[in-house]
Amino acid sequence: MFHFSIKHIFKFTLTPSRFLVKHSVRAVHKQNNILYGKPIAERILNRCKNECEQFNEQYHRRPKLVAILVGGNESSKLYVRNKQRIAEHVGIGFQTINHLMHIAPSNLIDTINRLNNDDTVDGIILQLPLPLHLVDKTEKFIDAIRSDKDVDGHTTSNYNSYRQTSIPPITIPVVAAVREILLEINEPLQGKDVVIIGRSKYVGTPLALMLSQSTTDSKSSLISGATVTICHRDTHLNNLTWYCKNADIVISAVGRAKVVQHRMIKEGAVVIDVGISKSWTDKTVTSKKVFVGDVDFDEVKRVARWITPVPGGVGPITVACLVSNLLELARQRQKNK
């Protein structure tokens, strides 16, 4: 079986834990109370690599993913480059379509329609956020993507099947990443109190749906059956602290540094950091901008039982789950031909 070099596929800084990967994968997932995402991502990608080879043997073509990038947002460009590197490493064909920031809405719809009708394309990503003048039409553009090519699971049609069947065709990659983390922790979520900070359509709300679903078996009790509270911009700060302090699991997805402080966390709680933003390292002239999560990591890790870091926590698993979704969509499309 093919073995990934994590160093190779994940360009971002590696924790020393990777040096232990060969000897004890499980020990590396959880060091002290820190739950790293890269070994989990590696496991998913190893499976994807095998599945991609099987797909190629069976259908004599490579699955293909296309990302649409509008404007020159540097972080978005980096994320798309990461997706490309990881998808290609697994054996998936990848193309990026770059549009200028001031593209007319009708031209963007044309691009989506062209990809919808291109039989060689299995999945379409519309990289978010869109430039300001298009932001209020985000849902319209996303819903223009054919649901059987909706690799991000962002379309209203996918969202509705999620709500109605609880078995969506595709799970939104970041939601799937949180699921992987909870499976790794391997403790029943059923009956626990979860606080999600952030109510976005693509992260907070679908996460709440997944975690509060009724459980069907012992595996699903690890990721559902919880009492879920969603906190958001309108939640009074004092109440936010109260809700968090009483929660067994806190999941933050707002993209603002240090929203979650250690005084808000109950001793022994699980803290999953889904947020990502850029922050200066310090106030000196040599300061640089780095990716940070929502959680005041160094402080919170002293009280939390499990905590995910940023970078190196939820993010890498999210990309692996995206790749896994693409393979699922490609197989479904081939079967339906």
Ligand SMILES: Nc1nc2c(c(=O)[nH]1)N[C@@H](CN(C=O)c1ccc(C(=O)N[C@@H](CCC(=O)O)C(=O)O)cc1)CN2
């Ligand atoms: N169409 C989409 N747009 C956006 C999504 C998405 O899932 N679909 N999510 C985010 C951006 N994003 C993927 O697109 C993303 C962001 C960050 C990471 C990640 O792995 N981050 C690293 C740190 C960054 C680095 O060092 O490269 C980490 O957390 O370790 C993955 C995916 C908004 N837009």
Ligand SMILES: [Mg+2]
């Ligand atoms: Mg992360």
